[in-house]
Amino acid sequence: MDRESEELLKELCPGLEIPKSSKAWITRSNKALAKTTHTRDVYPVVDHTRGEGPWVYDLQGNQYIDVTAGVGVRALGFRHPGIIDYERRIQEFIREVPGQDFDVIPQTILAERLAAIAPGTHEKKVFFTTSGGRAVEAAVKSLIDTKHRHRFVAFRPAFHGRTGYSLALTASKHVHKDFYPQGLDVVRSPYPYCYRCPFGQKEEECDLECARYLRDSIQYEGTDIAGIVFEPICGEGGILPAPGKFVRELRKIADEVGAGLVSDEVQAGLGRSGLWWSIEHSNVVPDYICSAKALGVGFAFAACIGPAPMYTDWGRHSETFGAEPYVALLSLAQLHIIVRDGLLENVRNRSKQLLSGLRDIQGGSRIIGDVRGLGLMCAVEIVSSRDKMKENIDLRNTLLNNCVKKHGLWIIGAGRNCLRFLPSLNITAEQIDIILERFGNAVKDTG
Numbered sequence: 001m002d003r004e005s006e007e008l009l010k011e012l013c014p015g016l017e018i019p020k021s022s023k024a025w026i027t028r029s030n031k032a033l034a035k036t037t038h039t040r041d042v043y044p045v046v047d048h049t050r051g052e053g054p055w056v057y058d059l060q061g062n063q064y065i066d067v068t069a070g071v072g073v074r075a076l077g078f079r080h081p082g083i084i085d086y087e088r089r090i091q092e093f094i095r096e097v098p099g100q101d102f103d104v105i106p107q108t109i110l111a112e113r114l115a116a117i118a119p120g121t122h123e124k125k126v127f128f129t130t131s132g133g134r135a136v137e138a139a140v141k142s143l144i145d146t147k148h149r150h151r152f153v154a155f156r157p158a159f160h161g162r163t164g165y166s167l168a169l170t171a172s173k174h175v176h177k178d179f180y181p182q183g184l185d186v187v188r189s190p191y192p193y194c195y196r197c198p199f200g201q202k203e204e205e206c207d208l209e210c211a212r213y214l215r216d217s218i219q220y221e222g223t224d225i226a227g228i229v230f231e232p233i234c235g236e237g238g239i240l241p242a243p244g245k246f247v248r249e250l251r252k253i254a255d256e257v258g259a260g261l262v263s264d265e266v267q268a269g270l271g272r273s274g275l276w277w278s279i280e281h282s283n284v285v286p287d288y289i290c291s292a293k294a295l296g297v298g299f300a301f302a303a304c305i306g307p308a309p310m311y312t313d314w315g316r317h318s319e320t321f322g323a324e325p326y327v328a329l330l331s332l333a334q335l336h337i338i339v340r341d342g343l344l345e346n347v348r349n350r351s352k353q354l355l356s357g358l359r360d361i362q363g364g365s366r367i368i369g370d371v372r373g374l375g376l377m378c379a380v381e382i383v384s385s386r387d388k389m390k391e392n393i394d395l396r397n398t399l400l401n402n403c404v405k406k407h408g409l410w411i412i413g414a415g416r417n418c419l420r421f422l423p424s425l426n427i428t429a430e431q432i433d434i435i436l437e438r439f440g441n442a443v444k445d446t447g
Helices: 003-012 022-032 081-090 105-117 132-147 164-169 209-221 244-257 278-282 325-340 343-363 393-407 429-446
Strands: 055-057 063-066 124-129 151-156 185-190 225-230 260-264 288-291 302-307 368-374 377-382 412-414 418-421
Touching: 063 429, 081 325, 105 124, 105 302, 105 325, 124 132, 132 164, 132 225, 132 260, 132 288, 132 302, 151 164, 151 209, 185 209, 209 244, 225 244, 244 260, 244 278, 325 343, 343 368, 343 377, 343 429, 377 393, 393 412, 393 418, 393 429
Parallel strands: 151 185, 151 225, 225 260, 260 288
Antiparallel strands: 055 063, 124 302, 288 302, 368 377, 377 418, 412 418
């Protein structure tokens, strides 16, 4: 951290002590911050004053190449010059306009833009909010309100958020839900986890047992379904792309029971798959799309795109914050840059390079059981041995530690025993080569 930044902190907090080491700050963080998802024995403290593109630094000045994109938040990497330029141009604009109560031009334009790039020619509405979980809740409340039903279909594994209704739909790790009362009646069905098919099918021979199981579950548990909520790429559960034929079958089931189909694209949307929305790869039009993370360009921001009308009356759903002028303009700027710089095509090209390289590394390793992904949302699954496919959580954790501490690869886990790769949409071919080299070396060190 530079001297100017230190002086700023001391000005804001007179008498503040600013140690130089990650260890000292981690001790303070442990004391001051509530337990959440920090992994403080792996990651050093980030220097918040530095970072460029995919490069991030710790307090000691060590450089890492980032393949997390803030778990999908930083679509264009750190300090993108185009975003910085737009921020300078709009820094004097007012921000404190509650978008649910008062109209502002950027909010309306952004809603029109999102509706235009969403699949389908039907009339759409947009509800703005502040997180992915709240975007899912906006869809849930819309379906309850308009269909007068309150039973939903969700999957296992699945992650839709940690707030009320979204938590009820989540089934990823027990720690998310233990002892919390659930707010929805949910029919649960297995997600199409093709590497570990619960029905013993091979993907190339699959006859959609998972869809048949869902149909049976609905018949047993209740056909009065308001909505089917799913991730076209199951993210936190292990980066599992749903086969197109399964997604098309979901659309049929939703239509059969008169339910809405909700595509949760909080992590997988806005170009991460190489198209604007991951569900487009299946040629399916959902009723709702939930977007967040990348949408806010680093700010807490989300949207639910749904059919008109989304709610039966004024005030049925509202929040204080959502599409403040400043954030809406930044979001529009990012959409513009993605189109201007051809980043959807870049994602498709870099995806081929990344997956091919990961499979090459898999070929020389006994511990990588599966390589999978769509666009720049990829994962490797770590096992004790490829032939037995046994999950090895401890080995995954050792590999994660080696990636970060020994090889400067800033990476995170997914599911129980996977590592996820979410580089920025503007990652270059040369940077993918660096990622693959560092990951390959970490795999060799691990086993």
